[in-house]
Amino acid sequence: MxxxxxxxxxxxxxxxxxxxxxxxxxxxxxxxxxIGPNGAGKTTLFNVITGLYQPNAGEFRFNGCSYQAAKPHVxxxxxxxxxxxxxxxxxxxxxxxxxxxxRHVRTQAGVFGALLRNKAVRLEExxxxxxxxxxxxxxxxxxPSQTLAKNLSYGEQxxxxxxxxxxxxxxLLALDEPAAGMxxxxxxxxxxxxxxxxxxxxxxxxxxxxxxxxxxxxxxVAVLDYGRKIAEGVPEQVRNNPAVIAxxxxxxxx
Amino acid sequence: xxxxLQQIINGLVQGSVYALVALGYTMVYGILGLINFxxxxxxxxxxxxxxxALTALIGWGVSPLLALPVSLMLAMAGCMALGYGIERIxxxxxxxxxxxxxxxxxxxxxxxxQNLAMMIWGREYHAFPQLIINRPHLIFGxxxxxxxxxxxxMAIGLMAGLMVVVHRTRLGRAxxxxxxxxxxxxxxxxxxxxxxxxxxxxxxxxxxxAGLMVSANYGLAHYYxxxxxxxxxxxxxVLGGIGNLRGAMLGGLLLGLIESLGAGYIGDIxxxxxxxxxxxxxxxxxxxxxxxxxxxxxLGERLAERA
Numbered sequence: 001m002x003x004x005x006x007x008x009x010x011x012x013x014x015x016x017x018x019x020x021x022x023x024x025x026x027x028x029x030x031x032x033x034x035i036g037p038n039g040a041g042k043t044t045l046f047n048v049i050t051g052l053y054q055p056n057a058g059e060f061r062f063n064g065c066s067y068q069a070a071k072p073h074v075x076x077x078x079x080x081x082x083x084x085x086x087x088x089x090x091x092x093x094x095x096x097x098x099x100x101x102x103r104h105v106r107t108q109a110g111v112f113g114a115l116l117r118n119k120a121v122r123l124e125e126x127x128x129x130x131x132x133x134x135x136x137x138x139x140x141x142x143x144p145s146q147t148l149a150k151n152l153s154y155g156e157q158x159x160x161x162x163x164x165x166x167x168x169x170x171x172l173l174a175l176d177e178p179a180a181g182m183x184x185x186x187x188x189x190x191x192x193x194x195x196x197x198x199x200x201x202x203x204x205x206x207x208x209x210x211x212x213x214x215x216x217x218x219x220x221v222a223v224l225d226y227g228r229k230i231a232e233g234v235p236e237q238v239r240n241n242p243a244v245i246a247x248x249x250x251x252x253x254x
Numbered sequence: 255x256x257x258x259l260q261q262i263i264n265g266l267v268q269g270s271v272y273a274l275v276a277l278g279y280t281m282v283y284g285i286l287g288l289i290n291f292x293x294x295x296x297x298x299x300x301x302x303x304x305x306x307a308l309t310a311l312i313g314w315g316v317s318p319l320l321a322l323p324v325s326l327m328l329a330m331a332g333c334m335a336l337g338y339g340i341e342r343i344x345x346x347x348x349x350x351x352x353x354x355x356x357x358x359x360x361x362x363x364x365x366x367x368q369n370l371a372m373m374i375w376g377r378e379y380h381a382f383p384q385l386i387i388n389r390p391h392l393i394f395g396x397x398x399x400x401x402x403x404x405x406x407x408m409a410i411g412l413m414a415g416l417m418v419v420v421h422r423t424r425l426g427r428a429x430x431x432x433x434x435x436x437x438x439x440x441x442x443x444x445x446x447x448x449x450x451x452x453x454x455x456x457x458x459x460x461x462x463x464a465g466l467m468v469s470a471n472y473g474l475a476h477y478y479x480x481x482x483x484x485x486x487x488x489x490x491x492v493l494g495g496i497g498n499l500r501g502a503m504l505g506g507l508l509l510g511l512i513e514s515l516g517a518g519y520i521g522d523i524x525x526x527x528x529x530x531x532x533x534x535x536x537x538x539x540x541x542x543x544x545x546x547x548x549x550x551x552x553l554g555e556r557l558a559e560r561a
Contacts, residue, residue: 050441076443088438090431100424101431105443107424125424168443 009058033218079171102167256395269510270409275487278457294484300462337458495554
């Protein structure tokens, strides 16, 4: 059974069909790439997958359950985490706090717990803090954990977003252009990080403009153009697909 | 010198109340970018509820030392329910509407609450029952009485507690995350609607305490008391930098001091031409001055960021 199964997903904004009849299956443990020219609907699809947009049509199944018009925090609890194309950290929270927010979905303490701070709450808070420190180290943030997110470098902010997403203990980690603005060395490090994440059993969904990164990293790739899926398969197949070359790679390579 | 010290004491007492109410404005603004103009009426409702509860409890022969905290709790609970209801009914359906829309419903809610209060409690002033012997204490020639001491101590305790909640707990972290970026917070599993409801409830609980404080201090409560108090607390929040918690506390205390010192000395300054009845003018002079010269307030940066 696929981890994520979309069938016939459609999303309209007024008269604009941002997505039509998109179906795709992401298997457990794979790295799945999503490419396409600007405006092809990649980010829209991401927003549908993470619950920011409700699709107008189609079926959405994740981890064996069907989700209709589910709110983002519900999908987060179900195991979908994401990063954003334009970094959306909590700029005035510390690096550590940003990751701890990611733990929110897996911790319990309610209002009264927060106010009374009984033993269970304190233990949970301590475990949450320890895990957040671990994740900061894992993604390679060397600066003090009390640094405000806005004072981290660009590359560090990208990695902090990944740490925050991992803190939710996702089954599916969705990354929207994680390599955007990175230099070659940083991109290599990112590649290693993502391969490491996959080894821990997390399925990765990746939107990327860096075709080399996608081709070198992904097990399977889907191509969107004008809101439709025009190709899907292993990178080698997709690279040689005439429709893809026409829509995207060809134009990009010239 | 005694007059100066006396005005400082009065200012601190009044300022503590402003600060508690200003926190309610600033928390809601910080999270929703909305000015909850009905907040002053929540303060009034808190005062009225507390007064009714007190009168009833005293009538049944409950000892004042028990009746006071019990009525405070009842007023807080009532106001939390009210705050929750206001957000749920008047603001949540308009979350994505143009920003003018919730501002108008805020004014609508405020009018509704005032009129409801007038129907329930009448138009007359209600005297606050004499519960404890309110002993005056002399400090360097100035007087501070028991109730005033309780007000200042309680306000400081509540503000410290709020800071701990906001900066040291899971809930507070969620509140700050929602204030920064609702979408991202939601994706981290934060139930944004719940956090917003809780924010309104915390602000309303503080408002209830403030309401009881004002009516205990002046010995009066009235269905219209929330209007001016609300405006002044709003001024205090703007003075400190709306959206900023420390700003609301600082702004509240400063506004209390400015008003009190202004009222104490305006007679001398104008040679008796204007008297302390001009006290209320100072708050609004401050509001105008802040909006003209430092619209982001003393500690604020939010307003500038969002505008």
